Amino acid sequence: MKEVTRKIPKKDALGLLLGKPVYTDDLAPKNSLIVKILRSPHAFAKIKNIDTLEATNIEGIECILTYKDVPRIPVTRAGQGYPEPSPHDWYILDEYVRYVGDEVAIVAGKDEKCVDEALKKIKVEYEVFEPVLDFEKAEGHSSVIHPEKETHPMFEIGFDAQKNIAASYEMEIGSVEEELKKCDVVVSERFYTQAQAHVAFEPHSAASYIDMQGRLVILTSTQVPFHVRRIIAEAFDIPIKNIRVIKPRIGGGFGGKQAVHGEPFVAAVTLKTGKPAKIVYTRQEVFEATYSRHPMRYDITLGATKDGKLKVIDMQGLSDTGAYGEHALTTFMVAGSKTLPMYNKVDAVRFKGKVVYTNKVPAGAYRGYGAIQGNFALESAIDLLAEKLGMDPAEFRRKNMIREGETSPIFKIMGEGREGVDMVVRSCKLNECLEEGMKLINWKEKFPRKKISETKYRGVGLAIAMQGSGIANIDMGAAVLKLNDDGSFNLLVGATDLGTGSDTILAQIAAEVLNVPTEDIIVYSSDTDLTPFDVGAYASSTTYVSGNAVKRAAEKMKKLIIKEGALKLGLDESKVDFDGKYIYEINGNKKVSLKELATVLLYTENQKQLISDASYVGEESPPPFMAGFAEVEVDIETGKVKLINYVAVVDCGVTINPNLARIQVEGGLVQGIGMTLFEDVKYSPNGKLLTNNLMHYKIPSRLDIGNIIVKFVESYEPTGPFGAKSVAEIGIDTPPAAIANAIYNAVGVRIKTLPITPEKILMNLNKK
Amino acid sequence: MKINVTINNEKKELEIAPDDILLDVLRRYGYHSVRRGCDTGMCGICTVLLDGKPVPSCSIFAARVDGHEITTVEGLPEAKELAKILAEEGADQCGFCSPGLIVNTVYLKKLKIKKIEEVKIKLIGNLCRCTGYVGQHRAIEKFLGVEK
Ligand code: FES
Ligand code: FES
Numbered sequence: 001m002k003e004v005t006r007k008i009p010k011k012d013a014l015g016l017l018l019g020k021p022v023y024t025d026d027l028a029p030k031n032s033l034i035v036k037i038l039r040s041p042h043a044f045a046k047i048k049n050i051d052t053l054e055a056t057n058i059e060g061i062e063c064i065l066t067y068k069d070v071p072r073i074p075v076t077r078a079g080q081g082y083p084e085p086s087p088h089d090w091y092i093l094d095e096y097v098r099y100v101g102d103e104v105a106i107v108a109g110k111d112e113k114c115v116d117e118a119l120k121k122i123k124v125e126y127e128v129f130e131p132v133l134d135f136e137k138a139e140g141h142s143s144v145i146h147p148e149k150e151t152h153p154m155f156e157i158g159f160d161a162q163k164n165i166a167a168s169y170e171m172e173i174g175s176v177e178e179e180l181k182k183c184d185v186v187v188s189e190r191f192y193t194q195a196q197a198h199v200a201f202e203p204h205s206a207a208s209y210i211d212m213q214g215r216l217v218i219l220t221s222t223q224v225p226f227h228v229r230r231i232i233a234e235a236f237d238i239p240i241k242n243i244r245v246i247k248p249r250i251g252g253g254f255g256g257k258q259a260v261h262g263e264p265f266v267a268a269v270t271l272k273t274g275k276p277a278k279i280v281y282t283r284q285e286v287f288e289a290t291y292s293r294h295p296m297r298y299d300i301t302l303g304a305t306k307d308g309k310l311k312v313i314d315m316q317g318l319s320d321t322g323a324y325g326e327h328a329l330t331t332f333m334v335a336g337s338k339t340l341p342m343y344n345k346v347d348a349v350r351f352k353g354k355v356v357y358t359n360k361v362p363a364g365a366y367r368g369y370g371a372i373q374g375n376f377a378l379e380s381a382i383d384l385l386a387e388k389l390g391m392d393p394a395e396f397r398r399k400n401m402i403r404e405g406e407t408s409p410i411f412k413i414m415g416e417g418r419e420g421v422d423m424v425v426r427s428c429k430l431n432e433c434l435e436e437g438m439k440l441i442n443w444k445e446k447f448p449r450k451k452i453s454e455t456k457y458r459g460v461g462l463a464i465a466m467q468g469s470g471i472a473n474i475d476m477g478a479a480v481l482k483l484n485d486d487g488s489f490n491l492l493v494g495a496t497d498l499g500t501g502s503d504t505i506l507a508q509i510a511a512e513v514l515n516v517p518t519e520d521i522i523v524y525s526s527d528t529d530l531t532p533f534d535v536g537a538y539a540s541s542t543t544y545v546s547g548n549a550v551k552r553a554a555e556k557m558k559k560l561i562i563k564e565g566a567l568k569l570g571l572d573e574s575k576v577d578f579d580g581k582y583i584y585e586i587n588g589n590k591k592v593s594l595k596e597l598a599t600v601l602l603y604t605e606n607q608k609q610l611i612s613d614a615s616y617v618g619e620e621s622p623p624p625f626m627a628g629f630a631e632v633e634v635d636i637e638t639g640k641v642k643l644i645n646y647v648a649v650v651d652c653g654v655t656i657n658p659n660l661a662r663i664q665v666e667g668g669l670v671q672g673i674g675m676t677l678f679e680d681v682k683y684s685p686n687g688k689l690l691t692n693n694l695m696h697y698k699i700p701s702r703l704d705i706g707n708i709i710v711k712f713v714e715s716y717e718p719t720g721p722f723g724a725k726s727v728a729e730i731g732i733d734t735p736p737a738a739i740a741n742a743i744y745n746a747v748g749v750r751i752k753t754l755p756i757t758p759e760k761i762l763m764n765l766n767k768k
Numbered sequence: 769m770k771i772n773v774t775i776n777n778e779k780k781e782l783e784i785a786p787d788d789i790l791l792d793v794l795r796r797y798g799y800h801s802v803r804r805g806c807d808t809g810m811c812g813i814c815t816v817l818l819d820g821k822p823v824p825s826c827s828i829f830a831a832r833v834d835g836h837e838i839t840t841v842e843g844l845p846e847a848k849e850l851a852k853i854l855a856e857e858g859a860d861q862c863g864f865c866s867p868g869l870i871v872n873t874v875y876l877k878k879l880k881i882k883k884i885e886e887v888k889i890k891l892i893g894n895l896c897r898c899t900g901y902v903g904q905h906r907a908i909e910k911f912l913g914v915e916k
Contacts, residue, residue, distance in 0.1 A: 007856075007858065009855035009856055010855065012863075014848075014855060016862070017847075017863055017866045018842070018847060018866075019801020019841045019867035021798075199897050200897060201805040201811065201895070201898075202803075203805075249863065251803075251864030282807050498862060499862025501858070501861070659858025663861060663903050666899065666900035666901075666902045666903060667897075670899075670901065694808055695810055700901075701892050702904070
């Protein structure tokens with residue numbers, strides 16, 4: 001392969017690195033009205049009265065909109081396939097406010113100053129209710145967070161608003177209770193994960209204006225332009241054809257931008273005033289009023305026979321979706337569907353639980369999407385079980401984990417929000433990942449611990465993980481290729497490059513098929529007027545789903561080139577081939593260059609535009625796998641954990657661009673390390689997020705990460721474009737369990753609640 | 769009020785309000801490489817050089833730079849070289865943090881800092897959420913000629 005597996009820089013690299021104006025705020029119309037949101041100071045209240053008169057009279061204020069001024073149509077902000085598996089429980093503005101930060105009024109004015117002043121002058125009277133702040137007490141709480149009758153799910157998701165339940169799910173294969181009786185060893189533990197914040201560095205931003213045809217144009221920092229178009233149309237009850245959504249470059253997403261956030265507010269202003277408008281969230285707003293990861297609780301019971309065969313997995317969960325049920329069911333199900341198949345030889349498995357509403361920051365999509373929560377619980381419990389069996393945890397996993405060519409009934413039973421698809425795992429090098437990782441971390445030598453000094457111990461721990469590659473039978477990506485007169489191609493895709501380099505990867509795939517340099521493929525991505533549909537960048541889908549679409553479009557283009565070339569050469573199609581430069585006679589001397597053919601096709605002979613298109617929906621979602629190994633040093637005087645080494649060995653199929661695949665894993669690992677060790681979420685007793693800035697919410701700095709070693713094992717996924725699977729999420733999944741296991745191995749303290757802070761370690765050490 | 773500033777070697781007269789923040793003024797005048805990543809002076813994304821020394825432009829009043837010299841990534845000739853190395857290492861992702869990082873790293877080159885541990889300490893204020901830093905370090909080591 002020439003173009004695929006090339007470590008080329010991203011097409012947009014220099015532009016991004018050198019600070020070209022490419023993000024939403026850089027490109028918003030200069031005369032945009034500044035839009036800001038008046039947000040609720042209460043966790044749960046009803047607006048009794050809003051007086052905007054004084055604020056409206058401030059010089060420079062263009063409009064102030066309250067729930068009385070905008071359509072009240074229940075939608076979900078979750079940017080998912082349609083019909084969405086998230087309940088329609090959100091309104092552009094509502095008379096209820098359901099968390100501290102919920103939207104009360106939209107203010108638009110000529111500059112920041114007048115808008116800030118107006119925000120202070122709006123008088124709101126609230127009827128304050130008792131908020132639901134503890135997710136373990138949410139079900140059946142006397143406060144009902146969504147009492148309104150319009151809120152509804154699109155289909156059966158186990159929704160029961162009267163009981164504060166956004167979704168519920170249950171499945172069982174075999175009989176857990178019966179099989180547990182036959183087990184020699186059983187462990188049962190409870191685990192908690194926190195509401196991690198995404199902290200994509202470009203804050204959520206959106207701008208809107210009316211174009212010369214009177215259509216609404218939205219420029220937005222989104223992972224899902226086509227979903228944004230659909231949701232905005234629905235929320236405002238305007239035709240989809242009257243909306244255009246443009247995605248410029250995105251300053252990181254990680255799931256936090258798989259939703260509408262600022263878009264409805266600028267749209268409301270532009271629709272009202274006819275003027276351009278823009279909103280740029282403050283960092284505090286991003287923390288308080290966009291998305292976080294769903295905090296979850298899992299009760300895990302595992303049973304095994306004494307020879308180390310895992311027989312039973314029982315996972316009972318509770319998830320906190322916050323004030324709105326965005327991604328509620330799907331993140332919850334993924335906690336099972338992207339962990340349980342790893343141990344596919346059990347006799348009984350159960351996964352069940354509920355997702356509840358609370359009066360807290362809404363949870364949404366976040367890299368890992370439930371899998372990281374489930375992985376922390378399951379992979380911690382596996383170590384507990386191995387210890388009870390007196391087995392090396394690596395050996396226990398090797399004995400029980402999934403292998404290439406095998407399947408799991410989970411694939412069919414648990415999809416995302418509905419049934420999944422049957423599939424055999426065609427590529428799975430988990431065993432190689434494990435072996436290689438053990439070598440790199442020097443497991444044999446280091447497991448379980450080494451005493452470094454009287455107060456310092458080093459331990460190693462591991463976890464294995466899987467993810468998916470797009471959502472099978474749901475996620476669709478499409479691509480269009482167009483030949484230019486110089487023999488270059490425009491590649492138009494709906495896929496959304498968030499900074500990952502997916503534009504470059506898709507160009508590499510097209511270039512490989514056409515046998516041209518990637519530099520000859522000019523990519524334009526994600527503009528609902530100009531590019532074909534794509535669900536967007538989520539669920540680790542772009543390389544696999546959009547990549548397959550691009551591959552097919554390129555194959556079609558190659559056929560078209562051969563057909564037109566043959567015509568030009570006066571030969572039968574079967575007698576010619578195309579090598580990237582020339583269309584040539586297979587057994588002869590006739591040839592025409594692509595450039596010449598392209599030029600005559602446009603200007604002189606047999607004139608036409610060569611254009612090809614293709615769509616792709618995965619019939620399967622081949623999982624990437626990895627093994628993660630942590631080596632930590634724990635100070636028993638202070639409880640401080642120093643991460644010494646983290647080894648990640650990954651099977652993501654063929655790496656289309658090894659540099660970009662590697663950085664996906666490295667970036668994912670560091671976010672996972674942050675979730676494990678630093679990123680603590682705290683609320684005040686009345687429900688205000690206290691960790692709402694980077695001073696109080698600590699993300700890893702370059703000194704916190706230790707030595708990170710990423711390696712890819714050789715693997716080939718037959719259904720993937722040139723053997724590729726996804727790689728965007730898999731890196732984040734293992735650090736919580738691997739580090740928790742390493743800490744346990746170092747000092748014998750088992751932390752079951754994330755993040756693992758020095759205080760928790762010290763408290764547990766003292767208990768010992 | 770008006771201030772006189774040299775930005776990227778060009779003399780400018782800027783119209784500002786007394787409480788304007790340097791970051792906002794620079795963006796208003798089209799220096800889009802300067803970006804806001806936080807509201808608490810914690811991310812380093814807004815870093816520019818003030819009289820040749822790195823400062824967070826989000827934490828400085830524009831009025832204070834009257835008569836001084838500001839350099840952004842657009843005005844740093846060495847930026848291109850580092851950008852190229854970062855790109856070749858695949859160490860760039862969303863790019864939002866990159867100009868601030870580049871400004872700070874080019875400054876380290878002038879200080880002739882060559883120990884990677886020292887480099888990391890000096891760059892600790894430049895946060896990045898995408899790359900996991902490892903790729904950045906590979907590139908920065910090359911750029912600074914770090915001794916191994
Ligand atoms: S914007 Fe974050 S430090 Fe200046
Ligand atoms: S590349 Fe996205 S924050 Fe650094």
